[in-house]
Amino acid sequence: MKKIGPLDEQPLNEMAVEFAADSRNEAFARVVAAAFASQLDPTLEELSDVRTAVSEAVTNAIIHGYKDVSGKVRMVCRLYPGLMEIEISDQGIGIVDVEQAMQPLYTSTPELERSGMGFTVMESFMDGLEVESVPGQGTIVRMIKHIPGGS
16 A cells, blocks of 8 residues: 655645435546646546546445445545645445455455455555545545646
8 A cells, every 4th residue: 555644735726525425426526536636737647547546436435335325425635736635535334454455356245246446446546545444434545646747
């Protein structure tokens, strides 16, 4: 797991959005994050990376965080010179063993034919990934993406 150090400086810009934990909102979150990232003048590849990672994080929150019960997903995006930080959080069931959940091919829902690659995809498309979770309280996925065009 690529650890993210503390970002000590003030962000250039910040936004937050909260939406129902409904799979129809995954595309919404992906588009909103990419639109916000556009302020840093990213390449098409960098935008695609952001969209892909956000898609995986939001899908995990919906499918694994709430397991067919209603809830909210919150996304916070912050822009820094040459860097985007994205936090996706839920107040769902949480993850008992984060280290195990981050292993490629691990899935807590094999009956749904999930690939178990969500965290692996996030890690490969982003430059930093941290996952905090408390069983019964929810999960926060924090990702960073370097976007040097915006430096």
